Amino acid sequence: MGLQLVWFKRDLRLSDHAALHGALRQGPVLGVFVFSPEWLKAPTTDPSHVAFVIESLQALADRFKERGGALWVLHGSPPDVLTRLHSELRFEGLWAHQETTDLLGYDIDRRVRRWARSIGLPFTEPPQNGVIRGRGTRRRWAA
Numbered sequence: 001m002g003l004q005l006v007w008f009k010r011d012l013r014l015s016d017h018a019a020l021h022g023a024l025r026q027g028p029v030l031g032v033f034v035f036s037p038e039w040l041k042a043p044t045t046d047p048s049h050v051a052f053v054i055e056s057l058q059a060l061a062d063r064f065k066e067r068g069g070a071l072w073v074l075h076g077s078p079p080d081v082l083t084r085l086h087s088e089l090r091f092e093g094l095w096a097h098q099e100t101t102d103l104l105g106y107d108i109d110r111r112v113r114r115w116a117r118s119i120g121l122p123f124t125e126p127p128q129n130g131v132i133r134g135r136g137t138r139r140r141w142a143a
Contacts, residue, residue: 001027002092005085007078007112008033008071009105011097012056014063018126019095026093031064031071032085033057034078042104078108079115086121098125 004023008031011017023029039045061071074081085091094116099105109125116123 003027003089004029004093004095005082005089005091006031007082007094007096008060009096010099010101012053012060014060014067017097019097019124022124022126023093023095029069030089030091031060031069032081033060033071033073034081035073035075036078036108037076038104038108044102044104079111082112082115086119092122094121094123096123096125098127 004026006020006023006029012033014020020029020031040050057071057073061073064071074085082094094112096109096112099109101109113123113125
């Protein structure tokens with residue numbers, strides 16, 4: 001299969017990363033992190049958090065490079081950035097963890113999901129914890 005794009009959001013590591021490992025089974029991988037202006041301007045985003053993300057991205061980029069890969073760090077609305085990347089690279093699959101996040105993060109994820117669906121791009125989002133999005137009820141969550 002062709003190029004797979006792994007969209008890193010909060011889980012900035014290579015080990016035990018289901019989306020990354022799934023993508024690697026399908027073809028070559030490019031890692032991408034997008035600094036969203038919405039997230040950067042959000043009242044819940046603190047400068048210390050941004051600094052921590054930058055440090056973590058540098059470490060992640062170094063690990064990618066050690067393994068012969070690449071991590072691109074970009075800025076913009078994720079659907080817009082992914083549209084541009086797809087027109088340039090024609091990646092065949094998009095991967096990201098299904099995260100438990102705030103409403104802003106959830107909205108960005110939904111917009112990316114709609115974008116991928118609109119162009120027929122497979123978007124795989126394995127859960128990274130016990131929480132699974134989209135459930136109508138949480139009554140049986142412990143099961």
